[in-house]
């Protein structure tokens with residue numbers, strides 16, 4: 355996902371909303387490392403917390419009190435979280451959540467949705483979004499068909515197809531995994547009632563519902579998309595913002611399921627860097643700061659997003675360019691399409707070539723958005739009014755040439 359033509363810029367350093375390449379050129383950054391940096395780059399509280407920890411050791415291989423503090427903080431924020439296991443990457447979190455769901459139900463199959471990306475591990479690399487779609491390998495080579503035959507793929511936002519799949523596979527179905535807001539084929543919001551349908555049917559058929567909130571966790575609010583939409587899954591995966599820019603992820607959920615994880619249960623999970631003290635320090639600094647700032651924190655972020663989305667919409671309208679802007683909280687993306695974008699197929703039907711011309715023009719003018727139609731843009735607290743003003747000028751200039 356980092357590669358793009360003719361070549362990606364190489365970064366020298368980054369601070370706040372600004373990322374600087376090796377030639378010294380500055381960009382206002384809306385990629386934000388693909389989502390973790392809600393305070394922008396090199397946020398002082400996080401850096402201080404990690405610096406302090408560095409002196410005390412970087413890895414212990416033993417439990418720490420701070421892991422427990424962090425787990426308690428997560429349980430206090432995320433509605434579905436009764437127990438938490440810390441891991442290192444989002445891929446590890448979804449892989450482990452699926453494993454414990456299979457252990458709990460004693461069943462093999464899972465449902466995933468077209469365009470959802472849950473990390474680069476075998477059973478979810480089927481019609482996956484993000485880089486997998488950008489580079490035309492949504493279903494990866496090297497994944498045995500014995501693995502993918504247990505993965506049933508359903509179109510996102512299609513409640514009827516979902517119901518059919520659950521009813522026909524119910525005897526073998528362990529889990530349903532979904533990005534409650536799809537952030538990996540551009541940005542796609544759940545249609546009204548879609549998440550509720552997932553909840554009702556999984557409950558009715560004894561299937562574990564996993565919300566992959568690696569992007570949306572602490573982004574749509576401290577309680578993530580499950581709080582925002584009022585639908586509580588059985589298990590949740592977290593990453594990105596959780597680690598405040600350091601490698602940290604987690605899976606969490608109902609105690610009766612989570613307890614099956616070793617050592618209290620027989621579902622194995624382990625990792626050398628799990629809950630490492632540097633990432634834990636960064637995670638605690640991040641979550642505590644957000645919590646202290648209260649509701650205004652997310653309101654301010656959303657109002658910045660709205661300013662940007664409005665400029666995108668009005669610039670497209672002014673220049674008669676067919677476009678759809680999808681946005682929620684501090685996330686946004688544009689699709690060059692005359693039709694609403696609500697699933698994988700409608701996202702792929704948008705004019706990808708035009709998107710790359712747009713991305714390139716923004717880059718030349720000092721604004722960095724992810725180099726693919728199939729990613730999402732992120733606003734951080736570090737984006738200033740001045741940044742937003744400059745971004746608006748660059749958008750207008752870009753649309754006048756598209």
Ligand SMILES: Cc1ncc(COP(=O)(O)O)c(C=O)c1O
Pocket residue numbers: 388442443444445446448471472473474484533537538566567568569593594603
């Ligand atoms: C929704 C979602 N789940 C899981 C992952 C995998 O996370 P990681 O790249 O940390 O393995 C990603 C990564 O972008 C993601 O967006």
